[in-house]
Each structure stands twice: as structure tokens, then as C-alpha cells.
Amino acid sequence: MLLQELSGITEDIYLVEESYPAQRRIELTLRYLSGAYAFPEGEKMHLLRVKEGGRTLGLLLFNPGNEELPVDFWSVFTGALAKESYRVQFEELVASVLARNPAERELEVSSDLWRDAVNEYYSLMLVNRNLCPGCSTGAESYNSVFSEQRVKRVSELFERLKAKGYSFEGGEGGEGGKSGKSGKSGKSGKSGKSGKSGKMLEVCCGNGMSTLALHRMGLDPLGVEVNKCTLCQGLEHGVLNPRKALVMDATQLSEYFGPGSFETVVGFMLGLVYEFNKGLWTGIVKEAAKVTAEGGLLLFTVKSRPEIEILAKALGEAGVEGEIVDNEDSDGIFDQWLFVGRKGRS
Numbered sequence: 163m164l165l166q167e168l169s170g171i172t173e174d175i176y177l178v179e180e181s182y183p184a185q186r187r188i189e190l191t192l193r194y195l196s197g198a199y200a201f202p203e204g205e206k207m208h209l210l211r212v213k214e215g216g217r218t219l220g221l222l223l224f225n226p227g228n229e230e231l232p233v234d235f236w237s238v239f240t241g242a243l244a245k246e247s248y249r250v251q252f253e254e255l256v257a258s259v260l261a262r263n264p265a266e267r268e269l270e271v272s273s274d275l276w277r278d279a280v281n282e283y284y285s286l287m288l289v290n291r292n293l294c295p296g297c298s299t300g301a302e303s304y305n306s307v308f309s310e311q312r313v314k315r316v317s318e319l320f321e322r323l324k325a326k327g328y329s330f331e332g333g334e335g336g337e338g339g340k341s342g343k344s345g346k347s348g349k350s351g352k353s354g355k356s357g358k359s360g361k362m363l364e365v366c367c368g369n370g371m372s373t374l375a376l377h378r379m380g381l382d383p384l385g386v387e388v389n390k391c392t393l394c395q396g397l398e399h400g401v402l403n404p405r406k407a408l409v410m411d412a413t414q415l416s417e418y419f420g421p422g423s424f425e426t427v428v429g430f431m432l433g434l435v436y437e438f439n440k441g442l443w444t445g446i447v448k449e450a451a452k453v454t455a456e457g458g459l460l461l462f463t464v465k466s467r468p469e470i471e472i473l474a475k476a477l478g479e480a481g482v483e484g485e486i487v488d489n490e491d492s493d494g495i496f497d498q499w500l501f502v503g504r505k506g507r508s
């Protein structure tokens with residue numbers, strides 16, 4: 163686990179907050195850290211500080227095994243993913259704790275790597291069924307879930323867009339999956355097409371069917387998906403990269419990511435988008451526009467023309483200029499229509 167690698171520890175590690183969304187408010191973190199003042203004088207806490215420059219990203223507290231729980235483990239407190247006001251409170255509380263109990267070690271880690279480590283922790287908790295007690299969903303075979311035909315369809319779509327002059331980039335190296343491979347037949351790449359490493363977001367990534375095609379192009383998007391079982395399936399098959407997969411409601415992207423956080427945002431087979439439910443999908447693409455950098459690229463695919471027209475209108479209202487592309491084939495199912503455009507310019 164990356165958290166253990168970064169901290170150089172072998173004991174078990176537990177994040178204090180039970181889910182990624184909880185990292186936004188860090189209620190338990192702030193409560194426990196405030197409580198740390200109450201530790202009796204003279205009782206030394208074993209602490210590790212994770213920092214980026216002068217900024218504290220995380221604090222690790224050693225919990226020795228006892229009669230009740232005969233296992234040594236570390237609790238991980240972090241405020242790095244929290245809203246600004248909570249992050250400030252976290253850093254102040256950590257500074258006070260460390261003033262009384264200096265850290266045994268300080269570790270310099272980039273905030274991007276730390277975020278990957280936190281993502282990975284929750285992905286592993288999910289796929290190991292620790293977040294879903296009583297889960298009885300068994301693994302389905304790879305071939306019954308993933309279709310090469312669909313991967314080919316997404317890859318061809320990108321070839322088409324490339325021929326039209328669009329260049330996609332994103333991620334730090336296409337290392338999808340548990341073992342650095344993009345699923346069974348995946349191939350890990352090194353960087354985005356243009357050789358740059360702009361950040362890429364894939365909304366509504368499902369089990370990673372479309373992500374597979376991106377990995378093979380050397381793109382390594384952060385995938386967000388609201389359905390935890392679907393995301394779990396992608397993790398289980400090593401298709402989704404545990405460091406780049408999050409259970410998250412894409413209608414709330416701007417709650418978690420600052421404006422302009424991503425160079426590229428993509429989403430495949432959104433919908434079905436109807437008049438009666440369009441608020442959900444237009445909400446998602448508008449949120450996607452908020453977290454896209456000025457001049458950044460957005461790409462969304464759907465099944466039918468009316469659906470893409472609804473999304474294109476919403477994106478236009480969100481300041482994205484682009485075009486609708488007819489990508490129909492004889493199957494008439496996947497990625498038939500797409501919108502591709504740039505935020506803030508044509």
C-alpha cells in the first residue's frame with residue numbers, strides 16, 4: 163500500500179475518516195486531534211509527520227496493541243483533501259500536538275502523491291469489502307464483464323478526434339490496475355499523447371470499460387463513479403487504477419476539486435438523458451466544466467442525437483465551445499454521438 167511505502171512502516175494503517183467524501187469535512191479527524199490534548203503528561207505519542215514544504219499533509223499516530231486489540235497499527239490523520247477552512251484547522255491542531263510531542267520522523271511527500279495514496283487506501287478498502295459488511299457479490303469473469311469490441315470503439319473514436327486535430331493528454335503514466343497493467347489485456351503507457359502530463363478526469367467511469375481504452379493510449383485519468391459496486395468490479399479486475407478511482411457523485415465535482423483542476427475531462431455513454439432526468443446529466447457536465455482549466459478539453463459520448471443536443475446546450479451555457487460529432491455505426495449502441503469542445507474558446 164502506497165501509504166505504508168511513503169511512511170516506511172510495515173504495521174497496518176487506518177485512515178481516521180471512513181470514506182473519501184468524509185475527507186472533505188474531516189469531522190472525526192478534528193475531534194480526535196482536539197482530544198489529543200487530553201493525553202496524560204509524560205505519556206509519549208509516537209508520531210510521524212507527512213509534509214510538503216512547510217505544510218502538514220498528514221500525521222501518523224502509533225497505536226500499540228493491547229489486551230482489547232492485540233495488534234499494533236497506525237492511525238492516519240490528514241487534512242490535505244479537506245475544505246480550506248478545515249485544512250487550516252487541521253494544520254493548527256497538528257502544530258499544537260507536535261509542539262508537545264515532536265514527531266519521530268518527518269516525511270517529505272508531494273500533495274499529489276499523498277492524494278493518490280489516500281485514494282488507493284479507500285479503493286483497497288472497497289475492493290476488500292471492508293466498506294460493505296455483508297457484501298455477497300462474487301467476482302464475475304473478466305470476459306463476461308469487459309468487451310474488446312467496446313474498447314476498440316472508444317479507441318477508434320479517439321483516432322477520429324486526433325485526425326480532426328484534438329490532442330488528449332492526462333495522467334502521469336497510464337498505470338491502470340492493481341499491478342500497473344490495464345486489466346487482462348491492458349498495456350501500460352508512459353504519458354499522454356503529447357508527452358505532457360496534464361491531469362485528466364473521467365466522470366461516470368463505471369467499471370472502467372472506457373478507461374481501458376484510455377490506459378492503452380497512455381492516459382491515466384482519475385475515474386469517478388457513484389455506484390460503488392460498479393467501481394469495485396473495475397478494481398477487482400485490475401482495470402481501474404486504485405490510485406485513480408473514486409466513489410463520488412459527479413454532480414458535486416466542484417465540492418472536491420478546485421476550479422480548473424483538470425486539463426481534460428471525459429465521460430463515455432452518459433445517460434440515458436431524457437427531458438425528465440436531464441437535470442442530473444446537465445448537472446454533471448456543468449460541474450465538469452467548472453473543474454476544467456481554461457482552454458481545457460471536454461469530451462462526452464451518448465447513445466442518441468437528442469441526448470447530445472441536451473448536453474451540448476448545457477455545456478454552451480457553462481462556457482464550453484465545441485461541436486457535436488456524428489459517430490454512428492451499424493450497431494447503433496455505444497458512443498454514437500459525441501460532444502467535444504474547449505472551455506472558454508473554440
Ligand SMILES: C[S@@+](CC[C@H](N)C(=O)[O-])C[C@H]1O[C@@H](n2cnc3c(N)ncnc32)[C@H](O)[C@@H]1O
Nearest residue numbers: 366367368371372387388389411412413430431
Ligand atoms: C452507461 S454507464 C457508462 C459507464 C462507462 N463510462 C462506460 O462507458 O462503460 C453510466 C455510468 O454513470 C454512472 N453515474 C450515474 N450518475 C452518476 C453520478 N451522479 N456520479 C457519478 N457517476 C454516475 C452510473 O452509475 C454508470 O456507471
